[in-house]
Amino acid sequence: MEKELVRLSKCSMAFDGDVVLENIDLCVKDKEFLTLLGPSGCGKTTTLRIIGGFLKPDSGDVYFDGVRINDVPPHKRMVNTIFQKYALFTHLNVFENVAFGLRVQKHEGKKLDKYEISSRVIKMLEVVSLKGFEKRDVSLLSGGQQQRVAIARALVNHPKVLLLDEPLGALDMRLRKDMQNELKQIQQATGITFIYVTHDQEEALAMSDTVIVMEGGAIQQIGTPEDIYNEPKNAFVADFIGESNIVDGVMLSDGVVEIFGRKFKCLDSGFEHKEPVDVVIRPEDVDIVSPDKGKLIGTVTSVTFRGVLYDIIVDFHGFKWLIQTTDLCPVGKEIGIKIDPDGIHIMKKSRFSGMYGDYSSYSAEYDDISDAEYEYETEDEEEH
Numbered sequence: 001m002e003k004e005l006v007r008l009s010k011c012s013m014a015f016d017g018d019v020v021l022e023n024i025d026l027c028v029k030d031k032e033f034l035t036l037l038g039p040s041g042c043g044k045t046t047t048l049r050i051i052g053g054f055l056k057p058d059s060g061d062v063y064f065d066g067v068r069i070n071d072v073p074p075h076k077r078m079v080n081t082i083f084q085k086y087a088l089f090t091h092l093n094v095f096e097n098v099a100f101g102l103r104v105q106k107h108e109g110k111k112l113d114k115y116e117i118s119s120r121v122i123k124m125l126e127v128v129s130l131k132g133f134e135k136r137d138v139s140l141l142s143g144g145q146q147q148r149v150a151i152a153r154a155l156v157n158h159p160k161v162l163l164l165d166e167p168l169g170a171l172d173m174r175l176r177k178d179m180q181n182e183l184k185q186i187q188q189a190t191g192i193t194f195i196y197v198t199h200d201q202e203e204a205l206a207m208s209d210t211v212i213v214m215e216g217g218a219i220q221q222i223g224t225p226e227d228i229y230n231e232p233k234n235a236f237v238a239d240f241i242g243e244s245n246i247v248d249g250v251m252l253s254d255g256v257v258e259i260f261g262r263k264f265k266c267l268d269s270g271f272e273h274k275e276p277v278d279v280v281i282r283p284e285d286v287d288i289v290s291p292d293k294g295k296l297i298g299t300v301t302s303v304t305f306r307g308v309l310y311d312i313i314v315d316f317h318g319f320k321w322l323i324q325t326t327d328l329c330p331v332g333k334e335i336g337i338k339i340d341p342d343g344i345h346i347m348k349k350s351r352f353s354g355m356y357g358d359y360s361s362y363s364a365e366y367d368d369i370s371d372a373e374y375e376y377e378t379e380d381e382e383e384h
C-alpha cells in the first residue's frame with residue numbers, strides 16, 4: 001500500500017468569492033481506504049469532485065500516478081464515483097443498471113461482447129450479494145439493495161479509484177453497519193482504492209486506513225483512526241472524534257501537567273515551561289474512586305444508562321465533565337477521580353481552544369474555581 005496514487009497539491013477553490021477549500025495537500029496510496037471526515041459544508045464533496053475531475057481547482061495541482069491530470073476530463077480518469085445522491089436508472093432492471101457502463105465502453109475501438117458483459121455483471125452482483133436479482137425492477141428494491149446496485153455499477157468498470165460520497169447516508173443504522181462491513185470487504189477483495197466521504201466519525205474510524213479531518217475548507221489532521229482518536233491535534237479534532245472533556249492546563253515540565261490547580265502525570269513532552277495547553281481526557285479514561293482518594297472531587301449531576309455503560313456528568317466546581325462508568329453513581333453523590341498518565345493527552349493551544357469539550361453551558365462558578373473551598377494539592381506527588 002506504499003505506492004502513491006492520487007495527490008492534491010496546494011488545491012484551493014472559491015465559489016462566488018467565498019473560499020471553500022484552502023491549500024489542500026493530500027496523498028492517497030494505492031489500495032488504501034481513505035476517508036474525508038468533517039462537518040457539513042467543510043468541503044468534502046468539493047474535494048472529491050476535484051479528484052473526480054468534475055471541478056477544476058482555482059489553483060493547485062491534481063496528480064494521478066505521478067502525472068498531472070488537472071485537464072483530464074472525468075471519463076478519462078481511472079476513477080468512478082458514487083455520488084451523495086446515487087441515481088439509478090429507474091427504467092432499467094438491476095442487470096442493465098450494472099451493465100450500462102460496459103455497454104458504452106469500447107476496447108480498442110470495439111464494443112465489449114455480450115458474453116463478457118454478462119459475466120462481468122453477474123460476477124459483480126455476486127460481490128455485492130445481489131445474485132438472482134438481475135431482472136428486478138430497481139425502483140422496487142430496498143434502500144440497501146439499491147445502494148448495492150450503485151456500488152456494483154461503479155465497480156464493474158474496474159476503476160483504480162472509487163470515490164464514495166456519503167454512500168450510506170440514506171440507510172437506517174442497522175443496515176448502515178452491515179453495509180460498512182460489506183464495503184470494507186469489497187474494498188479488500190477488489191484491491192480498489194477507496195476515497196470515502198462521511199460526516200459520521202464512527203463510520204470513519206471503523207472503515208478507514210487513513211482519516212483526513214476537515215473543517216472550514218482546511219485539513220486539520222491526517223492519520224490512522226488510532227492516531228486521530230488518541231492523539232488529536234487540536235480541540236476541534238478531539239471534539240469531533242468521539243466524546244472529549246477538554247480543559248485548560250499548564251505544562252509544568254515534561255510529563256507533568258497542572259489541571260485545576262492539581263498536578264497530573266502525563267506522557268507528553270516538548271512544551272515550554274508553564275505553557276498553557278488544552279488537555280483532552282476521554283470519558284472512558286477517568287477512574288472513579290472514593291472522594292478521599294481522588295485527585296479531584298466532584299458531584300454527579302446527571303446519569304444516563306447507555307446499555308453497557310452509564311454516562312454521568314460530574315460537576316467539578318462549575319466545570320462539567322462527561323465520565324463513562326460501569327458503576328452506578330446516583331445523582332448528588334460526591335466522587336473522587338483519578339486519571340492514568342496515558343489517559344491524558346496534551347494539545348497546543350489553537351484557534352479552537354475554549355470552543356469545545358465542556359459538558360455544561362458557561363457557569364459563573366467556573367471563575368471561582370480556585371476559591372477557598374477548593375482543596376489545592378500541597379504535597380509534590382501523591383501515589384505516583
Ligand SMILES: Nc1ncnc2c1ncn2[C@@H]1O[C@H](COP(=O)(O)OP(=O)(O)OP(=O)(O)O)[C@@H](O)[C@H]1O
Pocket residue numbers: 015016020038039040041042043044045046047199
Ligand atoms: N457549485 C457551488 N456553488 C457555490 N457554492 C458551492 C458550490 N458547491 C459547494 N459550494 C459551497 O462550498 C462549501 C463546501 O461544500 P461541500 O459540498 O464541499 O461540503 P461538504 O463537506 O460535502 O458538506 P455536506 O456534508 O453537507 O455534503 C459549502 O459552503 C457549499 O455551500
Ligand SMILES: [Mg+2]
Pocket residue numbers: 044045046084165
Ligand atoms: Mg457533501
